[in-house]
Amino acid sequence: MSLVTAVYTLGFYFATLVLVVGLAYRIWSYTKTPAPLKVPIAPAPVTRSGVVLRMGREVILFESLFKSNKWIWLFAALFHAALALVVLRHLRYFIEPVWFWVNLIQPFGIYAGFAMIAGLLGLWVRRFVVDRVRYITSPSDHLMLALLAVIGISGLTMKYVARTDIIAVKAFFLGLLRFDWQPLPGDPVLLVHLGAVLVLMIVFPYSKLLHAPGVFFSPSRNQVDNARERRHLAEWAAPLDAGRDT
Amino acid sequence: MPKDEFKTPDLRVYGENPALEPDSMGHSSPYKALPEHQESLGFPGELVDGWHDKAIDKMGDLLSKNRALKVYLDSCVKCGACTDKCHYYLGTGDPKNMPVARQDLLRQVYRRHFTLPGKLFPGLVGAKDLSEEVLEDWYTYFHQCSQCRRCSVFCPYGIDTAEISMAAREIMDHIGIGQKYCNEIIAKVHQIGNNLGLPEAALIDTLEGLEEDVEEETGVAVRFPVNEEGADVLLVTPSADFFAEPHVDGLIGYAKVFHQAGISWTVSSYASEAANFALFTGSYEHMHKISSRIRKAAQELGVKRIIFGECGHAWRVAYSFLNTLAGPWDFLDPAYPTPQHICEVTLDLIERGAINLDPSANDDKVLTFHDSCNVARASRMGDTPGGQFHIPRAVIKAAVNKFVDMAPDTIHEKTFCCGGGGGLLTDDLTELRVKGALPRMEALQDVVDTHGVTHMAAICAICKSQFTKVMPYYGFSMDMVVSIHQLVSEAILLGTKE
Structure with missing residues (x-):
């Protein structure tokens, strides 16, 4: 086994472990932290299914962002929708035989690669030209965009400029899944692409990418508006009731 | 025009963004507690x-x-x-x-x-x-x-x-x-029962004075009971309603509504404050302690219902938190939600014909409505989402003939804060309060210019105090701000039912 293969094999196991354990820990800690008061942003749904719809509109359509700023919405929606398609398109490297619908979306996945980069660049340009956004931007915000751009651009480079042996790449990933390790082609662009993906997986649970699980746990969006009908009481707050006069 | 050491901002076309001025408000911080x-x-x-x-x-x-x-x-x-x-x-x-x-x-x-x-x-x-x-x-x-x-x-x-x-x-x-x-x-509420530190005797005296005023003006003996055991309703209202302008005109409105509908009610001197300032300081414990006064007053007076007066953050704590902080309310009449907002009560009475309003009494006014931030975004009225927008407007429209809304980006859940909420309604923050009111003032100027609006109704004690103070900086009269129940008070037909 070559050094490159060994590094990337171990790298993917390590990154997957960090991603899964890190995210699971975050989600567990969000779940176990109580929300002591009812704080949905009104007007809020009065039923559980209403909350599911509200959350669906937020997660799929970015409803609040649309209300807020059409440019950010456009670039963010473009980036996220494209990223989703690109990720689904990449399923073909992990399954054999490839499912029918994964084959179906292959051509769209390519366009999505360009759309993803366009969205990223739009968001990135805002960080320079809008003074308010420039003010709130940290170095890590630029790095995150750079990382995603590297992933996108190196991916498209492999499609259009410096092709790699995707049969071998697929064998490598199937090998990872089956614990039957296969060599990874040593093409520099591929290594950059996969290296950036490894970094992304590792930083995910420690960075602002936590907005992905966070959105589902946001009390201002996921609570049912039923405060008068049902008493909502956190475990830590309940003992206070014993101290009141009546 | 008040004189201060800062410049009141010029009104812009609503929707323009200011240029960044780093640290321009770095000098603005309130006095620290002793x-x-x-x-x-x-x-x-x-x-x-x-x-x-x-x-x-x-x-x-x-x-x-x-x-x-x-x-x-x-x-x-x-x-x-x-x-x-x-x-x-x-x-x-x-x-x-x-x-x-x-x-x-x-x-x-x-x-x-x-x-x-x-x-x-x-x-x-x-x-x-x-x-x-x-x-x-x-x-x-x-x-x-x-x-x-x-x-x-x-x-x-x-x-x-x-x-x-x-x-x-x-x-x-x-x-x-x-x-x-x-x-x-907060210390005053724990000690006395309201934000103003108004003791029981002064409260009784003030409300007796209001009874006399109302009887003199209308010829009808509208009561303002304090600590009346066995009343059906405990009214919890911001203490500013007891004498600040235009708040008190709202209180007179509530009293007239109760009188005309034949609802027996009382305020409690022990729980004579709707606003729960512990919300602003983030203290669950103090919010709990203040809310518990309402529970105790309701039990001691033996009331069947709790109704809150016009107050924004108070209604947030009441609607969203009171069940958590001071519930369960199993000793009250389950036929009514606990607590109720006075606007819910009044609109229901209007719709059932239990009270009658003559909106022509307010024909000298063209109204708009400032959605108070915490009512709009942190509470509800009625059974359906958005009731907190429609119910106050329905009450206003029943009491006046001429009503227009401000720009859509400045009302309902997108409403602006008056500039004085969240514990900032203090004179040591005047500059901040004046500047923070700018977006609301711009939206108001727009409807004054285009629709001849003469008055802006508000539904929160802080909004009313804040606007009365800062509107003169922008060239508006402080009388432009009215309570919703002040409009009801003008329009209600007393003595039309027995």
Whole structure:
């Protein structure tokens, strides 16, 4: 086994472990932290299914962002929708035989690669030209965009400029899944692409990418508006009731 | 025109953004609470030794008790959606009044102490130690947030700066830095029962005076009962309603509605305050203690229902939190929600024909309505979402013939704060209050120019006090601000039913 293969094999196991354990820990800690008061942003749904719809509109359509700023919405929606398609398109490297619908979306996945980069660049340009956004931007915000751009651009480079042996790449990933390790082609662009993906997986649970699980746990969006009908009481707050006069 | 050491901003076309003026409001911070007020609330009297570690410990404690805080500190991606949504930013141009930048004052310390990248690479991820300078920024800028929740409406993750500024204020209280205005008031409520420190005898005297005034004016003996055992309704209203203008005209309106509908009611001197200022300081314990007074008053007076008067943050605590803080309400009449808003009650009586209004009594006015921030975004009225927008308007429309709304981006859940909410309604913050009112003033000027609006109704004691104070800075008369029940009071036909 070559050094490159060994590094990337171990790298993917390590990154997957960090991603899964890190995210699971975050989600567990969000779940176990109580929300002591009812704080949905009104007007809020009065039923559980209403909350599911509200959350669906937020997660799929970015409803609040649309209300807020059409440019950010456009670039963010473009980036996220494209990223989703690109990720689904990449399923073909992990399954054999490839499912029918994964084959179906292959051509769209390519366009999505360009759309993803366009969205990223739009968001990135805002960080320079809008003074308010420039003010709130940290170095890590630029790095995150750079990382995603590297992933996108190196991916498209492999499609259009410096092709790699995707049969071998697929064998490598199937090998990872089956614990039957296969060599990874040593093409520099591929290594950059996969290296950036490894970094992304590792930083995910420690960075602002936590907005992905966070959105589902946001009390201002996921609570049912039923405060008068049902008493909502956190475990830590309940003992206070014993101290009141009546 | 009042004279001050700052320039009142010029009205712009609504929707324009100001240029960034870094630190332009760095000088604006409210008086700190005296040691005696701090200690009466169980907080240290002054900045404690080892304050840094104690602040970090308190932050950890809050992170373990409040999911919102934890999720909001983790989730922000700095997209910028909120940056032009805060009235204090729009009015001052100070970038630290952009919601995300305000949150970051706390988030930078959270990252430094509670996240791996912040511990390893602070400069890279914008993490900072809690230095004296940062603490000063906290005190300054977390007292330039009125906790109105407008930013949260526009945030893709619903990040609510109110939760973050409440946490920051709570941490500061615990290391000995409290705000004078809020903490004095909370101490007064614990001791006397209302924010103004109005004792029972004075309250009875004031309300007797109102009875005489109303009888003189209308010839009808409308009662204003205090501590009346066996009344059906306990009215909990902001203490400003007892004598501030235009608040008191609203109180007269409630009394006329109860009188005409034949509902027996009382106020309680023990729980003579609807506004719960502990909300502003983020203290669950003090909110609980203040709310418990209402529970005790309701039990001792043996009432069947609890109704809240016009008050914004009060209605948030009442509608959203009272069941949690002071419930369960199993000793009250289950036929009514607990608590009810006076507008819910009045509209129901109007619709059932139990009271009659003659809107032509207000034909000298053209009304608009300022949705109070915490009613609009943190509560509800009636059975369906958005009732908090439609019910007050329905009451106004029943009481006046001419009504127009302000621009859609400035009403309903997108309403602006008046500029004085969240514990900032104090004279040491006058500049901030005037500047923070700018977006509302711009929207008001628009309907004054295009529709000849003469009056703006408000539904919150803070909004009413704030507007009365700041509107003259913008060339409006302070009489433009009215209570909703002041309009009802003018229009109601007393003595048309027996």
